[in-house]
Amino acid sequence: MNDTFFTRRSIRKYAGKEVDNGLLERILTAGTRSSTTGNMQVYSIIVTRDQEMKRRLAPAHFNQPMVTEAPVVLTFCADFNRFNTWCRQREAEPGYDNFLSFMTAAIDALLVAQTVCNAAEEEGLGICYLGTVTYNADQIIDILELPKGVVPVATVTLGWPASVPEQPDRLPLEAVVHHERYHDFSPELIDDLYAAKEARDDSRQFIAENNKQTLAQVFTDVRYKKEDNEFFSSRFLKVIKNQGFSL
Amino acid sequence: MNDTFFTRRSIRKYAGKEVDNGLLERILTAGTRSSTTGNMQVYSIIVTRDQEMKRRLAPAHFNQPMVTEAPVVLTFCADFNRFNTWCRQREAEPGYDNFLSFMTAAIDALLVAQTVCNAAEEEGLGICYLGTVTYNADQIIDILELPKGVVPVATVTLGWPASVPEQPDRLPLEAVVHHERYHDFSPELIDDLYAAKEARDDSRQFIAENNKQTLAQVFTDVRYKKEDNEFFSSRFLKVIKNQGFSL
Numbered sequence: 001m002n003d004t005f006f007t008r009r010s011i012r013k014y015a016g017k018e019v020d021n022g023l024l025e026r027i028l029t030a031g032t033r034s035s036t037t038g039n040m041q042v043y044s045i046i047v048t049r050d051q052e053m054k055r056r057l058a059p060a061h062f063n064q065p066m067v068t069e070a071p072v073v074l075t076f077c078a079d080f081n082r083f084n085t086w087c088r089q090r091e092a093e094p095g096y097d098n099f100l101s102f103m104t105a106a107i108d109a110l111l112v113a114q115t116v117c118n119a120a121e122e123e124g125l126g127i128c129y130l131g132t133v134t135y136n137a138d139q140i141i142d143i144l145e146l147p148k149g150v151v152p153v154a155t156v157t158l159g160w161p162a163s164v165p166e167q168p169d170r171l172p173l174e175a176v177v178h179h180e181r182y183h184d185f186s187p188e189l190i191d192d193l194y195a196a197k198e199a200r201d202d203s204r205q206f207i208a209e210n211n212k213q214t215l216a217q218v219f220t221d222v223r224y225k226k227e228d229n230e231f232f233s234s235r236f237l238k239v240i241k242n243q244g245f246s247l
Numbered sequence: 248m249n250d251t252f253f254t255r256r257s258i259r260k261y262a263g264k265e266v267d268n269g270l271l272e273r274i275l276t277a278g279t280r281s282s283t284t285g286n287m288q289v290y291s292i293i294v295t296r297d298q299e300m301k302r303r304l305a306p307a308h309f310n311q312p313m314v315t316e317a318p319v320v321l322t323f324c325a326d327f328n329r330f331n332t333w334c335r336q337r338e339a340e341p342g343y344d345n346f347l348s349f350m351t352a353a354i355d356a357l358l359v360a361q362t363v364c365n366a367a368e369e370e371g372l373g374i375c376y377l378g379t380v381t382y383n384a385d386q387i388i389d390i391l392e393l394p395k396g397v398v399p400v401a402t403v404t405l406g407w408p409a410s411v412p413e414q415p416d417r418l419p420l421e422a423v424v425h426h427e428r429y430h431d432f433s434p435e436l437i438d439d440l441y442a443a444k445e446a447r448d449d450s451r452q453f454i455a456e457n458n459k460q461t462l463a464q465v466f467t468d469v470r471y472k473k474e475d476n477e478f479f480s481s482r483f484l485k486v487i488k489n490q491g492f493s494l
Contacts, residue, residue, distance in 0.1 A: 001369035002249055005277035005362065028424055030252035032417050034361065035376045038470055039415055046425045053427050082422060083466075085432050086441055092463035095473020100480035103381055107401065110354060111376075112423075114281065114361035115252065122248035129282045129358075134350055145428045154354065168286055170279050175329060176359075177275055178293045180300050181392045185332050194333055216339035219330075223285055226342020233347035237494065247484065247494065 004121045009167045011126025012066050014159030019071045023123065024158075030119035031112040042080050042101075043109035045116075046144050046152075048073040053143070060139040061132040061155065070157035075133065075140060076113040078105030080244075081149035096149075102245035106153045113154040126161040129154060135232040137239045148244040169197055251368045256414045258373020259313050261406030266318045270370065271405075277366035278359040289327050289348075290356035292363075293391050293399075295320040300390070307386040308379040308402065317404035322380065322387060323360040325352030327491075328396035343396075349492035353400045360401040373408040376401060382479040384486045395491040416444055 028045060036042070048054055049072055058067045067073055080096045087094040095101075117127045133140060133155040140152045175193040185193070194215075197203060203215045210222050220226070241247060275292060283289070295301055296319055305314045314320055327343045334341040342348075364374045380387060380402040387399045422440040432440070441462075444450060450462045457469050467473070488494060 001273075001277060001366045005366050006280060008280055010282055025420065026248075029420060030248060032420065032423060033253060033255055035257055035364070035374075037376075037378045038466065039417075040466065040471075041418055041423060044423050044425060044429070046427075046429060048427060050427050079423075082432055082437075082440075086437050087463040087467055089434055089437050090461035090463035092461055092467040093473075094467055095476050096471070098476050098480040099484055100381060100476050103400075103483065104378070106353075107357060107381075110357040111361045111364075114358045115365060117282070117358075118362060118365045119248045119252050127282075129284075131284045131351070134347060134354075144425075147429060147431055150429065153350075170286075171288055173272065173276060173279065176279060176288060176291050176326075178291060178391075180293075180295060180297050182291070182293060182394060182397065184394055185329055187336055190329075190333050190336050193329075214337035214339055216334040216337035219285065219287065220334055220339040220341055224287075224343070226340075229342050229345050229347050233345040236350065237346055 002122050005118070007167070008121050009165060010128040011159070011161045011164070012128050013162040014066070014070050014126065014157075015162045017160045019125065019159060024072065027116055027119045027123065031116035034111045034115040036108045036111070037104045040083055041108065042078065042083050042105040043112050044077045044079040044082070044150065045112070046075040046077065048075065056143050057140065060136040060143065061130050064130060064132070066128055066130070066157040070159045072158040074113075074116065074156045074158060075144060075152050076109040076154040076156070077146060078102055078109050078151045078153050079149060080105055081147050084149055097244050097246055099240070099245055099247050102151065102240055106151070109153050113156060117156060120158055124160070125158055128157045130157065134236050137236055141239065141243070146243075151240060151243045151245070169200060171197065249369050252365070254414070255368050256412060257375040258406070258408045258411070259375050260409040261313070261317050261373065261404075262409045264407045266372065266406060271319065274363055274366045274370065278363035281358045281362040283355045283358070284351045287330055288355065289325065289330050289352040290359055291324045291326040291329070291397065292359070293322040293324065295322065303390050304387065307383040307390065308377050311377060311379070313375055313377070313404040317406045319405040321360070321363065321403045321405060322391060322399050323356040323401040323403070324393060325349055325356050325398045325400050326396060327352055328394050331396055344491050344493055346487070346492055346494050349398065349487055353398070356400050360403060364403060367405055371407070372405055375404045377404065381483050384483055388486065388490070393490075398487060398490045398492070416447060418444065
C-alpha cells in the first residue's frame with residue numbers, strides 16, 4: 001500500500017499554490033466510490049474556494065487560520081434531502097426523519113470524507129480535520145444554506161503543504177485493537193500504553209504551560225471540558241432535530 | 248493516486264486463503280495514522296477470526312453469509328472507555344458522558360475504519376461494510392463484551408476476493424458536490440441526475456421483483472422502511488444511553 005498511510009500527518013500551513021480543479025474533481029470522484037448504505041449516497045460535499053465564504057465560515061471554526069489560509073475547505077454533510085426529493089418525485093414516501101437515518105447518512109459522509117483525504121494525501125496534498133464542525137453546525141448550516149435533511153459532520157481544509165511538521169505520536173496498536181473479545185484495561189496496562197506518550201517533551205510542556213499535574217488533566221480541564229461538551233452536545237442535538245431527524 | 252480508489256467495489260464472496268497476521272497488523276497500523284480528535288484516539292477495533300465468534304455474531308448481522316465466510320470481521324467502535332480509565336488513573340475527571348463525545352468517538356472510529364478499508368484494498372483485499380451494526384448494536388455489545396463507553400459503529404468483513412462483481416453505479420458528481428452554497432434540486436435536475444440509474448437493467452429488475460412502480464418505492468417500501476428505521480432508531484438511541492452517553 002502507499003507509503004502515505006504511514007507517513008501522513010495533518011497539515012495546518014499551506015503553500016500559496018492553488019489546487020487545480022481537475023485534481024480536486026478526481027479526488028472527490030475517488031470519494032464517491034466509497035461504500036454507502038444501499039448505494040443511496042446520502043451525503044453531500046460543499047466546496048468552499050471563495051475567500052469571502054471562507055471568511056464567513058472562519059468564526060464557526062473558532063477562527064482557526066487554516067480556514068482562510070487553505071485554498072479549499074470541504075464540508076461533508078449527512079444528506080437525506082436529495083434522496084427524499086427524488087422519492088417524493090417518484091410517488092415514494094420517505095421514512096428517513098429519524099435518528100437511525102441521521103446516523104446512516106453521517107456514516108456515508110464520514111467514509112467519503114476519509115477516502116477524499118486518503119486520495120488527496122497520495123497526491124501530495126495536505127489535509128486537516130476541524131472538530132469545530134459539530135460544535136457550530138448551526139452557523140455552518142446558515143452560511144452554506146443547508147436545507148432540512150442536511151447536517152454537516154466533517155470539515156476538512158485542503159492544500160499543498162507549506163511545511164511538514166513532525167509526525168504526532170500514536171498509542172501502541174494493542175491500545176486500540178482487541179482480539180475476539182474486548183479486554184478491559186488493568187492499571188498496569190494503562191501505565192504501559194501511555195508511558196511513551198507521557199514521557200514526550202511536548203506532553204511535559206503541555207502540562208507545564210497549563211499548570212496541571214498530569215497530561216490527562218490538560219484534556220479534562222483545558223482542552224475538552226465537561227461543561228463545553230455538554231453545551232455543544234445539546235446544541236448539536238437541537239441541530240439534528242431542527243434539520244428534520246427526530247430523536 | 249492508487250487505481251483502486253476508482254476501480255473498487257464491495258466484495259461479498261471470499262477465497263479460502265487466510266489473511267496473514269502481519270498484513271492485518273500493517274493495515275490496522277495504517278488505520279491508526281488517521282486523524283483523530285485531539286489525538287485522543289477514542290476508538291477501538293475488535294478483530295474476529297474465530298469461527299465460533301463469527302457464528303455468534305452472524306444473527307446480529309441478519310445472517311448475511313459474509314460474516315461466517317470472511318476470514319476476518321472487524322468491528323469499529325466509538326470508545327471512551329480506555330481514555331476515561333486513563334484519566335481517572337491520572338487524577339483527571341472525564342466529562343465525556345454526553346452525545347457530543349459519542350459523536351466525536353464515532354467520527355474517530357469511522358475515519359479509522361475507512362483508512363483500514365482503503366489500505367486493505369490497495370493490498371488487493373476485498374471489504375464489505377455491514378449496515379446491520381447500528382441496528383443490532385445491543386447484541387454485538389453482548390457478544391464482544393464491550394464495556395460502558397464503547398458503542399460499535401461500523402462492521403467490515405475482510406478477505407481475498409473469490410470473484411469480482413461488476414462495479415455498481417454512482418450518481419454523477421454534481422448530485423453530491425455543491426460549490427460555495429448548497430444548490431437545492433429542481434424536478435428537472437432530479438430527473439437528470441437519476442436518469443442513468445433508473446434506466447439500468449438491475450434497477451428495472453428490482454422494481455419488477457418487488458412489484459413496485461418506481462425504484463424509489465423499492466427503497467421506501469421494501470429495503471429501508473419507515474417502521475424499521477423507527478424501530479432501530481429507538482433501539483440505537485437506547486444503546487448509546489446504556490453505554491453511558493446521555494442525550
